[in-house]
Amino acid sequence: MGRWLVLGGTRFLSRAVAAEALARGHEVVCVARGESGPVPDGASLVVADRDAPGALDALRGERFDAVVDVATMSLPWVRDALDALATTAGHWTFVSTLNVYADPATPGQGVDAPLLEPREAGDLADGPDAYGAVKVASEQAVRAGHPRSLVVRAGLICGPGDLSDRFGYWPARFARGGRALVPDVRDQPVQLVDVRDLAAWIVACGEEGRTGVFDGSGPRSTLGAVLDEIAAAVGAPDLVLVPLAPAALEAAGVAPWSGPRSLPLWLPDTHTGIAARDTAPAAAAGLRCRPIADTVRASLEHERSLGVGRERKAGLTPAEEAALLPPAP
Numbered sequence: 442m443g444r445w446l447v448l449g450g451t452r453f454l455s456r457a458v459a460a461e462a463l464a465r466g467h468e469v470v471c472v473a474r475g476e477s478g479p480v481p482d483g484a485s486l487v488v489a490d491r492d493a494p495g496a497l498d499a500l501r502g503e504r505f506d507a508v509v510d511v512a513t514m515s516l517p518w519v520r521d522a523l524d525a526l527a528t529t530a531g532h533w534t535f536v537s538t539l540n541v542y543a544d545p546a547t548p549g550q551g552v553d554a555p556l557l558e559p560r561e562a563g564d565l566a567d568g569p570d571a572y573g574a575v576k577v578a579s580e581q582a583v584r585a586g587h588p589r590s591l592v593v594r595a596g597l598i599c600g601p602g603d604l605s606d607r608f609g610y611w612p613a614r615f616a617r618g619g620r621a622l623v624p625d626v627r628d629q630p631v632q633l634v635d636v637r638d639l640a641a642w643i644v645a646c647g648e649e650g651r652t653g654v655f656d657g658s659g660p661r662s663t664l665g666a667v668l669d670e671i672a673a674a675v676g677a678p679d680l681v682l683v684p685l686a687p688a689a690l691e692a693a694g695v696a697p698w699s700g701p702r703s704l705p706l707w708l709p710d711t712h713t714g715i716a717a718r719d720t721a722p723a724a725a726a727g728l729r730c731r732p733i734a735d736t737v738r739a740s741l742e743h744e745r746s747l748g749v750g751r752e753r754k755a756g757l758t759p760a761e762e763a764a765l766l767p768p769a770p
């Protein structure tokens with residue numbers, strides 16, 4: 442069995458990667474501040490703040506069979522990690538995003554599609570292009586800095602541990618039953634990946650020494666089909682989906698995708714291509730996606746553990762939704 446280093450490991454994807462590597466018998470070391478939560482049982486935590494100079498010096502030169510870095514939006518973090526560990530790591534995975542692509546509108550594109558111009562620095566608050574552009578620069582650093590690197594451009598990651606409140610909005614909302622407002626865009630593309638499936642694939646790729654660049658997301662579907670699957674999995678007997686046209690939602694100040702007063706998974710026309718990528722290469726390389734019903738059950742459990750009445754980062758409040766619903770026929 443191997444020795445794995447997970448840069449992260451205290452929440453969501455990186456924690457799922459650490460848990461998966463442990464389950465497959467590897468020794469797992471995680472690096473984080475420890476602020477987001479504990480590492481999975483059996484992993485060890487090296488406490489470090491990657492914003493501090495020389496943050497990874499304690500690990501410099503240590504041998505790892507595989508390193509997984511989820512640095513969200515920091516080229517210095519990526520460079521520092523490579524500087525400390527690239528020569529002694531057997532394989533290097535960098536988790537990137539589908540936001541790296543220059544054209545987020547056209548469906549069916551693959552990993553060779555043009556990318557945004559790389560940027561050295563940016564802030565998540567600067568929007569998806571800034572995020573994507575820093576990821577482009579980070580990908581380039583990894584590809585140049587390690588001879589056996591894998592770049593996984595993740596799509597919308599959902600399932601247990603998701604703190605973005607996006608996918609989870611729908612299972613939580615549908616479980617309340619009654620008349621639920623949905624965007625009237627049934628044919629809009631949607632593409633999702635369960636965090637556990639993505640983590641399992643990342644670990645399998647590390648074990649195999651797989652290299653290259655992949656769009657890491659599930660099969661193409663539509664918003665109508667996904668919402669129907671969520672509704673069926675939740676099974677609230679009195680649930681009725683009430684579609685409202687995008688123009689009416691926009692006029693009422695409802696945002697697509699994320700944030701307060703939003704309807705998650707709904708995409709502006711300018712960005713629907715990001716949910717219609719060609720993910721056949723990832724599937725051929727072993728990414729297996731579970732049925733959405735399974736993700737829904739785990740997401741609902743997670744939502745309930747967080748408290749379904751909490752102030753959400755994404756979605757409509759019950760009062761906002763009630764004010765927007767057309768009168769019942």
Ligand SMILES: NC(=O)c1ccc[n+]([C@@H]2O[C@H](COP(=O)([O-])OP(=O)(O)OC[C@H]3O[C@@H](n4cnc5c(N)ncnc54)[C@H](OP(=O)(O)O)[C@@H]3O)[C@@H](O)[C@H]2O)c1
Nearest residue numbers: 449450451453454455473474475476477490491511595598
């Ligand atoms: N969520 C999505 O739908 C989505 C979609 C596409 C791509 N992605 C990508 O997927 C990855 C998600 O990673 P994730 O789920 O593990 O979540 P994350 O929110 O990126 O957290 C990753 C880890 O970073 C650690 N961390 C944060 N600040 C740190 C610091 N200053 N020093 C050291 N460690 C620090 C956190 O631990 P502590 O707080 O304990 O330090 C945590 O363990 C990212 O690369 C993201 O860009 C996500």
